[in-house]
Amino acid sequence: MSRLQQPATKARPTWVFRLHVWLGALLLIPVTLVALSGVGLAFAREFERVLAPDLWTVSALGEAQTLTPAETLQFIHHARPEDRLLRLEMPDRPQDTIVATVRDSQGQAQELFIDPYRQRIVGQRAADTDPVYWLGQFHRSLSLGLPGRILVVLSSLGVILLFLSGRLWRRRRMDGRTVALHPRLVAIAAGLWLICAGTGVLAVFAGDSFNPLQPPSQALFQPTQDLTGICDAQQVDLIWWRADGTALARCVAPGSVGPFGRSYRSGPRESAGLSAGDWLAALHTGAIFGIGGRVLWFWGVLLLPFAMLAGLLASRGRARRAARKPDMTRHQMIELGDTKA
Known part of the structure; x- marks a missing residue:
């Protein structure tokens, strides 16, 4: 029995999929900037000790006092x-x-x-x-003042909505094929993204500053x-x-x-x-887990823009395959859950 002849599964709301794709497209650039500045900020002192040793390090050999x-x-x-x-x-x-x-x-x-x-x-x-100082300013407001701060907050809320819409649309694959790169990345690092986005938004509304x-x-x-x-x-x-x-x-x-x-x-x-x-x-x-926690957060947050880009590329691939199959509508492609992307 071909895939087109398989019993129809329960229809899924295509607006959720469209919302997920549009959120990914709109948030890719601001979220990437926030993520990169955040991971740089977490290890700024370690980077400086390497890049500017004349300022940050001295010889302690033979010195006791x-x-x-x-x-x-x-x-x-x-x-x-x-x-x-x-x-x-x-x-x-x-x-x-x-x-x-x-x-x-x-x-x-x-x-x-x-x-x-x-x-x-x-x-x-x-x-x-x-x-x-300047990485912190960029991370909190993209160096745009109040408009940038609002954009960062909306982007953080958008990441949460992006995750929820993806979970709402996602379903188990009927044919047992290998899952694409995008959901694999999401499964690995989604928890860390939600922690970072959620705590950042809470801090803004509570008036707390993470500026050291x-x-x-x-x-x-x-x-x-x-x-x-x-x-x-x-x-x-x-x-x-x-x-x-x-x-x-x-x-x-x-x-x-x-x-x-x-x-x-x-x-x-x-x-x-x-x-x-x-x-x-x-x-x-x-930092709640010390240097090990910062390293884990570092790599987990870096996965966010890669996962968003993988999702957009997968969506683009589905659209191209739908265009090459005139007998199948985009809705049918989505419902079949094409895993080749």
Whole structure:
């Protein structure tokens, strides 16, 4: 019995298929840009250590004494007395530099890279040239301001609708042929796409920022105190300052993974745990599982534009085969579920 002579199966709504195809065509470019900037943002620091080692790395051989946060603060005030300290990023590894963000006398934000062993500034650059800064802007709004931000939100919602429409239309193949590339990619990475899109939209509506250059909670700031021992037995990760002199430190417990073991301290105030926005950011970036989670998210998100392109090519292939078969309508082609695409 030929395929055309097989018993008719339950008709499927062709509008769902058309919606799925049109969503894929409309979202391919903006979603690709958001996905690429997101994966670049997740590993921006690792890329910079390779591309700009003169700024990010120093020799730690034979060196035992390193600058503490309090000593770093004194060093910056002595070396740049006219600058106002905005942010201090302590090293993740022994060979990393300390990164201090300051506002100079001309009102420009500058990043200073400090050798923690030899107590000297090894380089500096404008803060707005930091890849985390401009990649973050591009990822959140495609550098288009409010219209771009709206486009990113609509694209994230469109990804969710794209997945739902695909699931609604998809059905089991009757002839047992090999499934095409597009559904295979979707089956592998759809969960990660939905997590990234969903957490991103929630953060926008909740007013939470995933920008690591900004402090996570304005309410936690307290008057500046001596930074000596501010994180107790934990390690100082980041310290932010506001114009009124209040400060906030993010502390990391030794051996912790992702956001686990992180807390905030501001002077003598008791340690405060992470907020809902912090957990949203950890899910959005994969940091909840540490470096392994970020790697998994990296490859999973990269599959998104490939899956969308594979789906569009498959749809185009179906349309061409339908044109070569005048005895079959496009609706029949869709209903038969041609798997040759």
